[in-house]
Amino acid sequence: MASRTLSRITKVLLAPALALGATVGLASAPASAAVWNSCDQWGNASLNGYTLYNNIWGSGAGSQCVWANSGTNWGVWADHPNTGGIKSYPNSKKVINKTITSLSSLTSNYNVTVPSSGAYNTSYDIWDTDYDYEIMLWVNHNGAVGPLGTSQGSVTLGGHTWNVYKGSNGANEVFSFLRTSDSSSGSVNILPILKWIKDTKRWMGNETIGDVQFGYEITSSSGGLNFTTNNLTVSGG
Numbered sequence: 167m168a169s170r171t172l173s174r175i176t177k178v179l180l181a182p183a184l185a186l187g188a189t190v191g192l193a194s195a196p197a198s199a200a201v202w203n204s205c206d207q208w209g210n211a212s213l214n215g216y217t218l219y220n221n222i223w224g225s226g227a228g229s230q231c232v233w234a235n236s237g238t239n240w241g242v243w244a245d246h247p248n249t250g251g252i253k254s255y256p257n258s259k260k261v262i263n264k265t266i267t268s269l270s271s272l273t274s275n276y277n278v279t280v281p282s283s284g285a286y287n288t289s290y291d292i293w294d295t296d297y298d299y300e301i302m303l304w305v306n307h308n309g310a311v312g313p314l315g316t317s318q319g320s321v322t323l324g325g326h327t328w329n330v331y332k333g334s335n336g337a338n339e340v341f342s343f344l345r346t347s348d349s350s351s352g353s354v355n356i357l358p359i360l361k362w363i364k365d366t367k368r369w370m371g372n373e374t375i376g377d378v379q380f381g382y383e384i385t386s387s388s389g390g391l392n393f394t395t396n397n398l399t400v401s402g403g
Contacts, residue, residue: 201234202233211234214237216237216259218234220232232247241300242384242392252385274398278396279396284388285308285386286307292378305354307344311383314340315331315342324355325353329346356402
């Protein structure tokens, strides 16, 4: 788990330059890909204020394709072997670029369709602009997956109750919030979570929040599984 976040930082930062790079597998994207699709390892596109990434960053990965009707309606077909280690984090990203204290709100709505098999989590991945801190919000998960770090108990914030974990991969701090009950749709008030980390726990200062990503951290999806983001909105200011 320690190398997972560091690797993903590197891959996400390099993704725009590597968008025309290696292709992993040749599986076909769904017919619903009305606007954009890619099976490229680092395939990405900007659609109505969101950036889509295929983002196959882990070792031992299989085939994966991402499709999008918009930045808020997209999905992934992935066929990754039944082995340990995270293979990919296909996601849609919204850039915020505001300090925690200057934000008056930061909220998101999500609606997903995820498989009943495989090993994965559906999560927000929130970064400060310096990539010193990573805040993960797991809304559902399946199979042999788990957060980085040690348990910090539970807390009710942003409309949900979460089990909290705190850890480090040597490059940045990682704060993981796992919903105590899995959900395929709902709303998350993100700002109170950030303020709790900053003001109550004092785990970070008044950081500038850069990226709010939402996607699927996939460990295995043998035989090919579909992950669909029926709707996602992120808003803040």
